[in-house]
Structures are given as C-alpha cells and as structure tokens.
Amino acid sequence: MTTVNTEPLLRVEDLKVRFYTLRGVVHALERVRFTLNRQETLGLAGETGCGKSVTARSVLRLIDPPGRIISGRILFEGRDLLTLDEATMRTIRGSQISMIMQEPKMSLNPVIRVGDQIAETLLIHERSLNRRTARARAVDMLAQLGIPDPARVARRYPHELSGGMAQRVMIAMMLVTRPKLLIADEPTSALDVTIQAQILELMKKLVREIETSVLMITHDLGVMAETCDRVAVMYAGEMVETGPVRSVLKNPQHPYTRGLLQTVPDKANPEHPLYSIRGNVPSLLQPPTGCRFAPRCEYAMQRCHEELPPYYHLEGDHQCACFLHAEKAEVARP
Amino acid sequence: MQTSPQSRPPAQIRRPDAPPPREGASAADPLLRIRDLHVHFHIKEGVLRQHQATVKAVNALSLDLFAGDVFGLVGESGCGKTTLGRAVVGLAPVTAGEIRFKGRSIVGLEGRAAFERARAIQLIFQDPYASLHPRKTVCDLVGLGLKLHHLAEGYEIDERVLAMLERVGFSIDHMYRYAHEFSGGQRQRIALARALVLHPELLILDEPTSALDVSVQAQILNLLKELQREFRLTYLFISHDLGVVRYMSNRIGVMYLGSMVETGATADIFRQCQHPYTRVLLSSLPSLDPDAPHRGILLEGDPPTPVDPPPGCPFAPRCPEARDRCRSEKPVLAPRADIPTHLTACHFPHLG
Numbered sequence: 160m161t162t163v164n165t166e167p168l169l170r171v172e173d174l175k176v177r178f179y180t181l182r183g184v185v186h187a188l189e190r191v192r193f194t195l196n197r198q199e200t201l202g203l204a205g206e207t208g209c210g211k212s213v214t215a216r217s218v219l220r221l222i223d224p225p226g227r228i229i230s231g232r233i234l235f236e237g238r239d240l241l242t243l244d245e246a247t248m249r250t251i252r253g254s255q256i257s258m259i260m261q262e263p264k265m266s267l268n269p270v271i272r273v274g275d276q277i278a279e280t281l282l283i284h285e286r287s288l289n290r291r292t293a294r295a296r297a298v299d300m301l302a303q304l305g306i307p308d309p310a311r312v313a314r315r316y317p318h319e320l321s322g323g324m325a326q327r328v329m330i331a332m333m334l335v336t337r338p339k340l341l342i343a344d345e346p347t348s349a350l351d352v353t354i355q356a357q358i359l360e361l362m363k364k365l366v367r368e369i370e371t372s373v374l375m376i377t378h379d380l381g382v383m384a385e386t387c388d389r390v391a392v393m394y395a396g397e398m399v400e401t402g403p404v405r406s407v408l409k410n411p412q413h414p415y416t417r418g419l420l421q422t423v424p425d426k427a428n429p430e431h432p433l434y435s436i437r438g439n440v441p442s443l444l445q446p447p448t449g450c451r452f453a454p455r456c457e458y459a460m461q462r463c464h465e466e467l468p469p470y471y472h473l474e475g476d477h478q479c480a481c482f483l484h485a486e487k488a489e490v491a492r493p
Numbered sequence: 494m495q496t497s498p499q500s501r502p503p504a505q506i507r508r509p510d511a512p513p514p515r516e517g518a519s520a521a522d523p524l525l526r527i528r529d530l531h532v533h534f535h536i537k538e539g540v541l542r543q544h545q546a547t548v549k550a551v552n553a554l555s556l557d558l559f560a561g562d563v564f565g566l567v568g569e570s571g572c573g574k575t576t577l578g579r580a581v582v583g584l585a586p587v588t589a590g591e592i593r594f595k596g597r598s599i600v601g602l603e604g605r606a607a608f609e610r611a612r613a614i615q616l617i618f619q620d621p622y623a624s625l626h627p628r629k630t631v632c633d634l635v636g637l638g639l640k641l642h643h644l645a646e647g648y649e650i651d652e653r654v655l656a657m658l659e660r661v662g663f664s665i666d667h668m669y670r671y672a673h674e675f676s677g678g679q680r681q682r683i684a685l686a687r688a689l690v691l692h693p694e695l696l697i698l699d700e701p702t703s704a705l706d707v708s709v710q711a712q713i714l715n716l717l718k719e720l721q722r723e724f725r726l727t728y729l730f731i732s733h734d735l736g737v738v739r740y741m742s743n744r745i746g747v748m749y750l751g752s753m754v755e756t757g758a759t760a761d762i763f764r765q766c767q768h769p770y771t772r773v774l775l776s777s778l779p780s781l782d783p784d785a786p787h788r789g790i791l792l793e794g795d796p797p798t799p800v801d802p803p804p805g806c807p808f809a810p811r812c813p814e815a816r817d818r819c820r821s822e823k824p825v826l827a828p829r830a831d832i833p834t835h836l837t838a839c840h841f842p843h844l845g
Contacts, residue, residue: 206706207677351569351733352777353792359779360791378706381779405783422711423781425736429759432718433740435711439676 166237168372169195169218169340174231176213176222183444187213187226189451190467191398193391195340200366200373202387202404204380206419208440210396211376215342218374219256220248235340254284257333261345263325267317274298274313277332284336300331303368304361323354327361334365341366342374347382359386380423384408389476392416395441395451402477412479415452450481458483522596524727525558525581525695530590532573532580536800546800550576550585552751552807555826558695563721563728565742565759567735567774571799573751574731578697581729582616583607594695612642615688619700621680625672631658632668635687642691657690658683661716678709682716689724697729702737714741735778739763747771750807751799753826757835767829767837770808806840814841 176188188210195201203211216222218233220240233240235256240248260266268276277297281288288296294313301309304327317325326346333341346362347355363386366373377383383390384404391401392413400413411417421434438455441447447454453463462482470478471488478491532551537544550573558564566574579585581592587600599610618624625634635657636650645653655665661682672680681701688696701717702710714737721728732738738745739759746756747770755768766772776790792811797803803810809819818840826836 206708352735353569353773355779356777357791379779380707381781384781384783385779408781408783419708420781422707423736424711424714424740425778425781427740429740432715433711435715436708 167194167234168197168199168236169374170232170234171214171218172232172234174214174217174233175229176210176217177227177229179225179227185443186396186446187443188217188396189446191231191393191396192470193398193401195372195374197372198366198370199389200375200387202383202390203374203376203393204378204383204390204419205393206378206440208395208443209393211378211393212344213396214393215258215344215374215376218340218342219252219258250284253280253338254336255338256340256342257336257338258342258344259326259329259333259346262349263322263329264317266329267325269317272314272316273320273328274301277301277313277328277335280332281335296335297331300335301328303365304331322350323358326350326354326358330358330362330365334369334371337369338371340374341371342376344376345378346375348377348379355382362386380408380420381425392419395446396443397451397480399452399481400477400479402473402479403475406475406477412473412477412484413452413481414456414458414483523557524560524562524595525556525729526591526593527554527556527558527577527581528591528593530554530556530577530580530592531588532576532585533588534586548799549751549802550799551580552802553590554748554751554753556746556753556756558727558729560694560727561725562744563730563742565738565745566729566731566748567733567738567745568748569733571750572748573799574748575699577748578616578699578729578731581695581697582614583610584616608642612638612691613693614695614697615691615693616697617681617684617688617699617701620704621677621684622704624684625680627672630669630671631663631683634672634683635690638687638691644691653690654686657686660689660720661686676709677705678713681705681713685716685720689720692724693726695727695729697731699731700733701730703732703734710737717741735774747774750797750802752807752838754808754839755835755837756826757829757832761832761835767835767842768808768839769812769814769843772843773813806838816841 172192174188174191178185178187191210191214193201203214205211213222217228222228228241267273274294274297277300278290278293281293281296282290298309298313301312306312306327320328347358350358359382375383375387387404389402390404390407392399392407392415394415400407400411400416407416408420411420418434418436422436424433427433436455441451441454449465450463450468453459456463460482468480468482470480470491471484472478472491473484473488530551531553534548534550536546536548554577566577568574576585580587583602592599594610594614602610632651632654636654639645639650639653655668658667672683675683702713705713720726730738730741742759744757745759745762747754747768749770755762755766755771762771766775773790773792790813797810805820805822806824809815812819824838824840826838829835829837
C-alpha cells in the first residue's frame with residue numbers, strides 16, 4: 160500500500176466516440192483527455208449532453224451500438240482497456256472499476272434482497288468466498304456506511320428503502336470489492352440537499368478509508384467544489400479545461416467555464432439579471448468546425464471558427480483549450 | 494372529505510388585456526389568503542385493504558400572498574409544497590381550511606367558477622417534457638386557452654399567440670412545430686406563453702427550472718423576472734433550490750412535513766434564520782468557493798413520511814436541539830420580537 164507509484168491510475172488519451180444513428184453521425188466525444196492520479200477525486204463537469212456520461216461509460220467499455228469508440232487510449236494502470244478482450248474486461252468491471260448510477264432504485268434488482276445483491280458482487284469476484292461469509296461482509300459494509308440496524312436493512316427489498324438509503328446500498332455494493340477506481344455518475348442529483356450532504360460526507364470518508372480514486376460526474380458545481388481535488392470541464396463533447404479545483408473555480412481560464420460559473424444564482428445580486436451564455440448548445444450531428452464553443456463565445460476570433468485550439472499548459476497543472484492563451488502559454492504535450 | 498361551506502362567487506368580468514385592477518380591495522388585502530389549510534389523503538394498506546392511514550400532505554398551513562409578491566416555497570421532496578400549489582388550483586382535494594383569492598373562497602369550485610379561476614390562476618409544471626401535448630402544434634397548445642375562455646376568435650387567436658411567443662423569445666417559424674422539436678428550456682418557455690396568454694394574476698411555478706441545466710436555468714429565471722414586472726404578476730415559486738429561491742423571491746416560506754416552519758422576508762431569513770430546519774437547509778447548500786468549505790450540519794436519518802406524522806413538532810425526531818416539549822406539543826408560527834413579519838414555528842427559536 161505504501162509503494163511509491165507515480166504512474167497515474169487512469170489516463171485517457173484523445174478519446175473519440177461516435178454514435179451512428181439514423182439521423183446521422185453524432186460526434187459525441189472528440190479528443191477527450193485527462194489523467195486521474197491514485198487516491199484522487201476528479202470531477203467531470205458540464206451540462207446535459209456534453210459527454211460526461213459517455214466518457215464514464217467508455218472507461219468501462221459500456222458503449223453499445225450504434226455507438227463506437229473510434230480512437231484513443233484508456234490506460235488503466237498502464238494497460239489499455241480498449242485492447243482487452245471482453246472476458247478480461249468483465250473481471251475488471253465491478254472488482255477494479257465500479258460505477259454508481261444516478262438513480263439508485265433503477266439500478267437495484269427489485270426482487271432480490273439488498274443484502275444478497277451486495278453479496279452477489281462479492282461472490283462473482285472472489286470465488287473462494289462462501290455465501291454466508293459474503294452475506295456477513297455485506298452487512299459489515301452497510302454498517303460502515305452508518306446504516307442503523309444493518310442486518311435488518313440487508314433483508315429488505317429496494318422498494319422498502321428511501322432514496323438516500325438506496326443510494327447508500329448502491330455505494331456499499333460498489334465499494335465492497337474495494338475497487339481501485341469508483342465512477343460516480345451524478346450520485347446525489349436525485350436526492351434532497353440534506354440527504355445529499357450525508358451521502359457526500361460518507362463517500363469522502365469511505366474513499367479515504369479504502370484508498371480508492373473517484374471519477375465524479377456532476378452538473379452541480381457546488382458539489383464539485385466540495386468533493387473533488389481536480390476538475391475537468393466538458394462542453395459539447397470536448398474537454399475545455401482541466402486543473403486543480405481551486406484554480407479552475409477561482410481563476411477559470413476558458414470562457415465557457417467562466418460563463419458557467421456566473422450563471423449559478425446562489426450568490427448573484429437579485430437586482431441584476433443573471434449572466435447567461437448566449438445561444439444554445441450546438442447539435443453534435445454537425446458540430447461547429449474549430450472550437451465548439453466559438454459560436455457562443457464573446458471572445459471568439461476568426462481563428463476560433465477555423466481550427467481546433469490545442470491544450471495550452473498554464474500555471475500549476477492547469478490546462479485550457481482556448482486560443483486566448485496562444486501567446487502566453489505553451490502547447491501541452493499530449 | 495368535507496369542504497368548507499362557501500358561496501359560489503359570481504362570474505368575473507373578463508378583462509384580458511388590461512392589467513388586473515384591484516377590484517375594491519385595498520392594497521393591504523392579500524391576493525391569496527390561505528388559512529389553516531389541510532390536505533389529507535386517505536389510503537388503505539395491507540392485503541385486505543383493511544388498515545386505513547392518512548397521508549397528511551398539508552397540515553394547518555396558513556399563508557398570505559400579496560399582489561406583486563414572489564413567494565418562494567422551499568422544502569425537501571415530500572414536504573407538501575407541490576400539493577399546496579395543486580390545492581390552490583383545485584387539483585388536490587382540500588380537507589379543511591380556506592383558500593381565498595381576492596377575498597372570495599376558491600375551495601371546491603365547480604363548473605363556471607372553477608373555469609374562471611383557471612384563467613386567473615395558472616400553474617407551470619416541473620417537467621416540460623410531460624406537460625405539453627405531443628401531437629399539438631405550439632400554436633394550438635398556446636391558443637387553446639384563448640379559445641376555451643372566448644378571449645379571442647379566428648385569426649385573432651393566432652395573432653395573440655404569436656405576440657406572446659415573440660415575447661418569450663420565439664418567432665413565427667416556431668408556431669407550427671411540435672413539442673418534441675424543442676429543448677427543455679424552450680418547452681418551459683412555451684408552457685409560460687401558454688399560461689401568460691390568458692393574462693392570469695397569479696402564477697404557480699412548481700420547480701420550473703429543476704429539470705434544466707444551469708445556463709438554461711439562468712435564461713428562464715431572467716425571463717420570469719422580466720415577465721413578472723411587465724405583466725404585474727404574483728408568483729408562488731415552488732423550489733427545492735435555495736440559491737434559486739433567494740435570487741427570485743422577496744418572501745420565503747420553508748415547509749417541513751406538511752407544515753410551514755418559517756416564513757419571512759428573503760433577506761431576513763438568509764441573514765438570521767430562526768428555525769433549526771432552515772439552518773440545516775441553508776448549511777447543506779454546497780459552497781462554490783473551495784476556500785470556504787461549508788460547515789454543514791449533518792442530519793441523522795431520512796425525512797419521516799407524512800403518513801401519520803409525529804404529534805409534536807414535525808422536525809423534532811431529526812432536530813439537533815429537540816427537547817421534551819418539542820415531542821409533545823406542536824409549535825405554532827409566532828413572530829420574531831424585533832421583526833414581526835418573520836414568523837417561526839419553534840419552541841426554542843435560534844436568537845444568536
């Protein structure tokens with residue numbers, strides 16, 4: 160556990176995903192790249208349809224036809240997941256990389272007791288276990304999540320649980336195998352704020368305890384500020400900015416990130432209209448050439464409409480794909 | 494179910510275009526007055542449907558809404574805020590209590606009177622994907638109200654519809670499209686046009702932006718503010734998002750388990766909230782500033798169900814400061830000593 164390993168846990172390089180639909184080719188992901196270090200929480204932020212979930216599903220290789228990963232590499236502990244065969248991939252899913260979905264009740268089996276569902280995960284990945292030990296470990300895991308009377312909750316069916324409780328069960332199921340990477344896709348968006356606060360606190364604690372890295376997908380910038388070490392902001396299938404959470408939120412470098420932060424009404428002055436980004440998100444059937452944000456950008460230059468901006472390396476591990484930095488910053492190496 | 498006795502109000506005179514005058518009512522009279530409102534649902538449980546239970550969705554709730562107010566109603570899911578909104582437009586049965594709109598009771602209205610109320614009080618639903626008919630064009634959707642209420646005929650309907658659509662940011666190109674051709678934010682604007690074309694006086698907005706992204710939300714919130722000023726509207730703004738409510742409303746009511754636990758001017762509540770639940774809600778808001786991590790008060794447990802709620806204070810089982818009195822005696826809304834418009838239902842309000 161104390162081995163010094165500087166190699167990042169997950170490294171995604173120029174991932175390109177397309178969906179071949181009847182209406183045309185959806186350019187869902189274009190040039191997505193990020194690294195996730197060990198025991199780090201990386202937030203993937205952006206609005207509906209920007210490709211956050213597609214990115215997460217690509218990491219697990221869960222893109223179904225008509226979708227296809229066109230190119231890129233997904234290096235998990237140095238191994239390219241895109242070159243593995245399906246059988247090997249199946250041993251990785253659930254045991255080394257787990258995923259928590261947004262709607263806990265949709266992902267739990269309604270006719271199996273939740274304790275047995277957690278135990279099943281263990282039984283699949285640890286062949287040596289017998290049913291009874293697996294059940295006991297499931298109950299232990301529920302206890303670790305601060306669920307009162309875990310033995311009784313383990314015998315319940317999903318419909319008998321509240322939303323917050325069901326999400327805790329999901330977290331238990333995903334962490335019971337002690338995965339190296341946990342992907343959390345909007346884990347608290349379906350929950351109330353007081354329950355959200357509980358779940359986030361719990362996730363932070365557990366992630367520290369079992370030394371997992373987290374890829375946290377969220378559209379809520381507040382949630383991101385509180386849980387993540389680093390963030391990656393996506394827009395229309397492009398990664399526009401990555402960096403430490405403090406640096407990105409306090410000193411956003413991409414016009415889109417800046418706009419997004421300004422639209423949040425929390426601290427806005429009620430006397431003034433809210434800032435809003437003009438225009439609409441482009442259709443990914445025919446994405447704009449050049450920078451995908453250019454048609455809505457206040458600072459767009461001729462060049463922005465013509466060529467795709469490279470990633471510029473800014474101070475302190477901060478990268479931004481915007482020509483505004485062309486003069487001051489170096490192009491980051493891929 | 495028993496409804497309070499009420500006289501049928503005479504049919505109102507239609508004044509679709511003029512801004513609503515205050516008919517003989519003084520400025521101090523609330524536009525909407527809710528007194529001691531109860532909305533209970535009876536359910537039968539068990540295999541033989543023998544066990545009877547009551548879901549007390551709204552419990553002894555009182556509320557005054559003045560013309561021009563934007564009243565933000567906040568609370569977690571299941572607290573009864575949506576039911577309250579639906580009771581005002583007659584979509585939820587009122588068990589007891591009264592709702593007065595411009596001085597007239599609007600509980601249990603039927604026929605013509607209910608029809609008139611529908612024009613004056615409009616509701617915007619949360620999910621714009623479910624609230625627009627998929628097989629009607631935008632023109633039909635928005636114009637139907639005008640036709641039903643005999644506010645316009647023939648080509649005049651189209652003209653009025655177009656004027657309203659232009660006001661919310663569409664053009665003539667959008668008139669004959671179907672709902673599925675629009676994004677969430679655009680649909681919510683169509684829903685707004687459909688409500689506003691009838692020139693209502695009170696608009697109930699049930700989580701109008703919670704299905705939308707923040708950048709689209711900003712557009713809709715700005716539009717709502719403009720329209721409110723322009724049409725002199727009164728909003729009952731239901732939301733679970735305190736940031737949105739703070740930005741939109743001048744007054745706030747916090748609901749918990751069917752009861753109003755705190756109400757007052759937005760500034761007063763955000764400056765110094767009195768009820769422990771409000772404090773928990775405010776502290777649960779994630780902070781956008783990574784340098785100022787919020788010190789959240791974490792609550793134990795889930796919100797209790799509104800099926801046979803506890804006898805004392807509804808919040809007592811989860812309250813970090815609950816004492817014996819809280820569990821036996823239900824507190825009523827009482828004004829704060831220094832600010833009489835700020836009311837709290839708590840035996841031990843926070844005065845720090």
